[in-house]
Amino acid sequence: MKFSQEKKDSIIAYILEKAGEGCETLSKTVSENLGINQNTVHRYIDELMEKGIIVRKKRGIYELKNLEKDFVLSRSAGELRSDIAVYERTLEPYVQNFSENVRSIWSYVFTEIINNAIDHSGAEKVVVNVQQNSLDTVVSIYDNGIGIFKKIRDHFGMESVEEAIGELFKGKLTTDDANHSGEGIFFSSKMVDDFCILSEGKFFAKNRFERMDVAIANNQYLQGTFVLMSLRNDTKKCVKEIFDQYANVDGGFWKTKLPLKNFFSSSPVSRSQAKRLCNRLEQFEEVELDFDGLDWMGQGFAHQLFIVFPMNFPQVKLIPIHMSEAVEKMYNHVMKT
Numbered sequence: 001m002k003f004s005q006e007k008k009d010s011i012i013a014y015i016l017e018k019a020g021e022g023c024e025t026l027s028k029t030v031s032e033n034l035g036i037n038q039n040t041v042h043r044y045i046d047e048l049m050e051k052g053i054i055v056r057k058k059r060g061i062y063e064l065k066n067l068e069k070d071f072v073l074s075r076s077a078g079e080l081r082s083d084i085a086v087y088e089r090t091l092e093p094y095v096q097n098f099s100e101n102v103r104s105i106w107s108y109v110f111t112e113i114i115n116n117a118i119d120h121s122g123a124e125k126v127v128v129n130v131q132q133n134s135l136d137t138v139v140s141i142y143d144n145g146i147g148i149f150k151k152i153r154d155h156f157g158m159e160s161v162e163e164a165i166g167e168l169f170k171g172k173l174t175t176d177d178a179n180h181s182g183e184g185i186f187f188s189s190k191m192v193d194d195f196c197i198l199s200e201g202k203f204f205a206k207n208r209f210e211r212m213d214v215a216i217a218n219n220q221y222l223q224g225t226f227v228l229m230s231l232r233n234d235t236k237k238c239v240k241e242i243f244d245q246y247a248n249v250d251g252g253f254w255k256t257k258l259p260l261k262n263f264f265s266s267s268p269v270s271r272s273q274a275k276r277l278c279n280r281l282e283q284f285e286e287v288e289l290d291f292d293g294l295d296w297m298g299q300g301f302a303h304q305l306f307i308v309f310p311m312n313f314p315q316v317k318l319i320p321i322h323m324s325e326a327v328e329k330m331y332n333h334v335m336k337t
Contacts, residue, residue, distance in 0.1 A: 064133035101238040112184035121145025147199035261293035269298030292322035
């Protein structure tokens with residue numbers, strides 16, 4: 001039976017997806033789920049092996065073939081003068097044949113992170129690692145300078161690196177107002193599929209519970225800053241759509257979203273916790289407060305957040321979402337008092 005090109009493409013995509021998941025019964029699983037002959041599946045698998053897209057680990061088990069390359073760049077050798085030059089030397093050759101939206105995302109996020117390393121870290125060395133298979137591209141950037149969380153904590157006189165990490169979720173945070181908007185990390189984390197920063201033994205991630213790979217446990221990144229980013233090679237995301245979610249028609253960064261489980265290790269209870277959360281929120285017109293993962297909040301925290309802050313900054317709209325029954329009960333209680 002001869003399939004159309006569209007059908008063949010969907011079969012191959014499914015084979016690659018299951019191989020990437022480590023499926024131990026690949027041909028059988030594909031055959032049963034797609035309703036096609038197992039011999040046909042084997043033919044497609046053989047074609048993918050011949051093209052070097054997948055490799056056989058052992059009988060019946062396959063994995064995606066990964067390409068990996070390290071680039072070690074030195075400031076003293078003049079290799080950290082330009083974020084664009086670093087991008088062109090390291091990542092661009094790996095993404096140049098992808099669609100325009102994918103190339104744009106990688107160009108934006110890569111140069112933003114490299115620019116931070118060049119301008120803020122004081123690092124002598126930057127290591128760029130690129131890993132790629134037929135489905136995903138994963139990029140890590142390590143610099144041996146002052147850690148990003150420590151830099152933010154010291155610059156703003158914060159009490160802890162945890163407080164600095166919390167501020168990164170809000171956006172509009174920079175230690176160099178004259179040259180940087182403070183939007184790079186915020187938007188970069190929204191554009192890619194996985195994003196984390198590891199420094200000082202602590203990490204910033206757009207989702208505290210997402211997979212962090214082996215990098216999180218690697219002690220060599222206790223000094224300096226390690227950034228990990230991944231993106232599907234066929235993603236439909238685009239830079240403009242991400243910006244439009246948080247920017248108005250004039251391009252102003254007016255909205256932010258705060259995943260509160262990333263701010264607090266347990267349910268927040270105190271006014272001081274709410275005050276730290278509200279720091280700089282007056283810079284936005286709308287703030288989405290995501291309570292997903294939090295079972296409860298204290299009366300003092302709720303009153304400071306939903307009564308005191310709006311009294312002082314009525315122009316800021318606070319929007320709570322994903323509230324548990326207990327959280328919503330406390331919210332309703334303080335709103336009625």
